[in-house]
Amino acid sequence: MAMDDLLRTLRISASGMKAQGTRLRVISENVANANSLPTQPGGLPYRRKVVTFQNQLDQATGVNMVRVDRVKTDLSDFQQRYDPSHPASDANGYVLAPNVSTLVEMSDMREAQRSYEANLNVIKASKSMLQETIGLMR
Amino acid sequence: MDLNKLSLFGVLKGQLGWLGRRQEVLAQNIANSDTPNYKPSDLKAFNFQEMVKTQQMQQGRGLKTTSPMHFAGTRSQTSPFAEAQNTAPFETSPNGNAVVLEEQMAKLGETQIQHRLTTELYRKHINLIKTAIGKGR
Numbered sequence: 598m599a600m601d602d603l604l605r606t607l608r609i610s611a612s613g614m615k616a617q618g619t620r621l622r623v624i625s626e627n628v629a630n631a632n633s634l635p636t637q638p639g640g641l642p643y644r645r646k647v648v649t650f651q652n653q654l655d656q657a658t659g660v661n662m663v664r665v666d667r668v669k670t671d672l673s674d675f676q677q678r679y680d681p682s683h684p685a686s687d688a689n690g691y692v693l694a695p696n697v698s699t700l701v702e703m704s705d706m707r708e709a710q711r712s713y714e715a716n717l718n719v720i721k722a723s724k725s726m727l728q729e730t731i732g733l734m735r
Numbered sequence: 736m737d738l739n740k741l742s743l744f745g746v747l748k749g750q751l752g753w754l755g756r757r758q759e760v761l762a763q764n765i766a767n768s769d770t771p772n773y774k775p776s777d778l779k780a781f782n783f784q785e786m787v788k789t790q791q792m793q794q795g796r797g798l799k800t801t802s803p804m805h806f807a808g809t810r811s812q813t814s815p816f817a818e819a820q821n822t823a824p825f826e827t828s829p830n831g832n833a834v835v836l837e838e839q840m841a842k843l844g845e846t847q848i849q850h851r852l853t854t855e856l857y858r859k860h861i862n863l864i865k866t867a868i869g870k871g872r
Contacts, residue, residue: 602755606762613766620769643750650770661763663770712768716835722847726758729854730751733861 603730605660606723612662619665620648620709624702631697633680635685643695645671665732671696746783753781754850756816761846764839772831773840776820789815849852 624647633643651666673696681690757778766776800806824833 604753604761606759607761609762609766613762616766617769624825636838650767652767652770652773660759661767663766708769711836712765715765715768716762717841718840719758719765719843722759722843723762726847726850729851733854733857734846 603723607720608718609660609662610719610723612664614713616663616665617709617713617716619668621676621706622666623648624706624709626686627697628699628702631695631699631702633695634692635682637683638687640685640693640727642693643697644675645697647671661722663686666706741860744857747853748858749783749786750781750853751850751857753778753786753816753847754853757841757846758850760818761839761843764834765836765843768832768834768836768839772840774820774822775833775834776818777842779819781816786815799847813838817871 627645630643635642646668647670648668649666650663652661653664654660655662675696676694677691678694679690680686680692683692686692760776764773764777767775768775786831821833823836825838827833
């Protein structure tokens with residue numbers, strides 16, 4: 598009984614780590630595309646993506662897992678950059694730049710990292726508890 | 736001799752079950768520490784007598800079979816330990832999530848130490864019985 602609970606714990610934490618992994622992937626996409634400008638006038642630059650989480654009741658085990666709900670796009674305004682030499686610049690010499698702020702992405706990355714570590718620590722704790730239980734037989 | 740009839744073994748077994756279940760609840764909270772509108776929950780404190788009472792109550796439930804052709808029916812296994820959602824959290828983030836990671840990690844450490852204590856007590860008790868049996872093993 599207790600063993601079952603602990604084994605399910607591992608699965609819950611793994612789902613949390615997977616969700617944070619997806620979040621980190623999306624963050625890296627944003628950072629990598631922070632300078633993806635349009636190629637022609639009137640074109641749109643890269644639009645920032647955001648991850649939302651949702652908790653999901655796993656029917657088979659009856660526990661609250663976590664999963665990535667949907668990767669949505671950030672609908673905030675694009676930045677404007679003055680660069681008349683750019684092929685996509687408008688009549689005034691401005692070119693649209695992605696709505697990605699590297700500072701926001703970095704703090705988001707830290708948060709994902711912390712949550713990942715927390716889940717990892719739960720797995721470590723559960724593992725040592727399982728080992729103690731098994732150790733009773735010795 | 737049924738070892739579970741010795742009260743200490745019964746209590747320790749119940750405590751181990753409670754700790755395992757609590758670990759599961761805490762893992763749920765931590766995994767959902769970034770889920771919007773998620774409220775953390777925790778188990779009510781372990782009480783051996785209450786656990787025995789709920790287990791006895793649950794054994795009486797289920798479908799009655801009046802003929803050998805009847806199926807017993809399946810009943811979803813419910814945990815004998817009561818869960819309680821934290822209605823007054825320390826803080827709630829703008830997205831409605833009320834999990835405080837530090838609090839959950841502290842509870843996790845507590846659970847781990849209690850588990851070690853319980854398994855150690857179990858082992859000591861076994862040794863006690865081994866001593867009583869004597870060396871002629």
